[in-house]
Amino acid sequence: MPTKSKQTQYHPLSFPCRRTSRTPGTNATIPNLESYMLEITRGLGETTNAGTPTAQFIVIDEEGLRNGTVVLLERHVDDDVDDEDDIVLTDKFDKVRLPWKKVHSIFVNLDLANMDFRDFTDWQEGDAEGWFEYVDFGDDLPEKEREEREREREIERLRGEGLVD
Template sequence: MSTGLLFVTAQDADFKQINRLMLHLRNWEYGQAGSWDGFRLVTTKNAYDIGKPDESRGSISVTAPPVDPDLFNGWQGGNLGDIEGFILDLAKPRNSTENQGFNSSMYILLDDKGLQDRTCILGERRFDDEAEEETNEFNKVRLPWDEASAMFGNLDIGNMDFEDYCDDSCGRDENGWYVYGKMGPDISEENARKRDEEIERLGREGMA
């Protein structure tokens, strides 16, 4: 799976909330220690400063929780339109690093609402079947933290389509929004327990 790009615009999201989110995004079910974190927390607004691929991994480095308490997040207080503009900038020719090392068509975003109800937004550039190319518009859906990683991974490898995760009765509105189809988390009870224990451990250490 390509490295995914994670953004946090929520005003009140500090390092503790970010750590909790990232532990819910961790691939507890199919990953293993050292390789089960698949997202890069983007803190810069400069699309040309995203970083170069790690030669051994073939993609940009991921952000593994816990993050630094002194983390500076340039996206805090930002909006969805800015995020999508940034994604489009990333997809432009960028010398030798063009489209290398990360998925330049998708993002996960934690906004103010998501911080309150433990949801996030998953966005993907809409593909025009007739033109056979990506558009500058995005399909978007809000879904639970613990279901976002599975959806992202399956879209990234082309195993499923965006609409497969959405409510058939609702469709796509004029702004690109879908209603999530409540697929359920792709994690066993045992691994969910391990995740919760890790969150509790970080909580005791003042990191979550």
């Protein structure tokens, strides 16, 4: 007999958590974390020798604990390079707040570089500080509807760039 699927509900932590150590991110602002990540990864390229990505990282903050979200940051890629195969990471970060249940899939796809940051956000809506609005790309939708949604988003992107009417 099939069981009904339940919608996962996230609740704030309600137990006291004893601090065992301080990390560089304790009580830091997002700009502080960006500076710290740039400092410790400078000169490493896109990954460390152990294969750890340096272009993306995840922040769990107080807001995220309350509402079940995280902040995903990715080094901004300079699109104004001559060779399309060259990846030039800038010292700026693109940022998006997204649900916990989406972060693993998105982080892995960004790390594998089979999807772009703009595939998960409304690229045209980023603000001056690099914050973008999360757009659910519909992994819970039927395949045909998901493809149609992706097609519509791509047409809007091309319109925004003045490439189609």
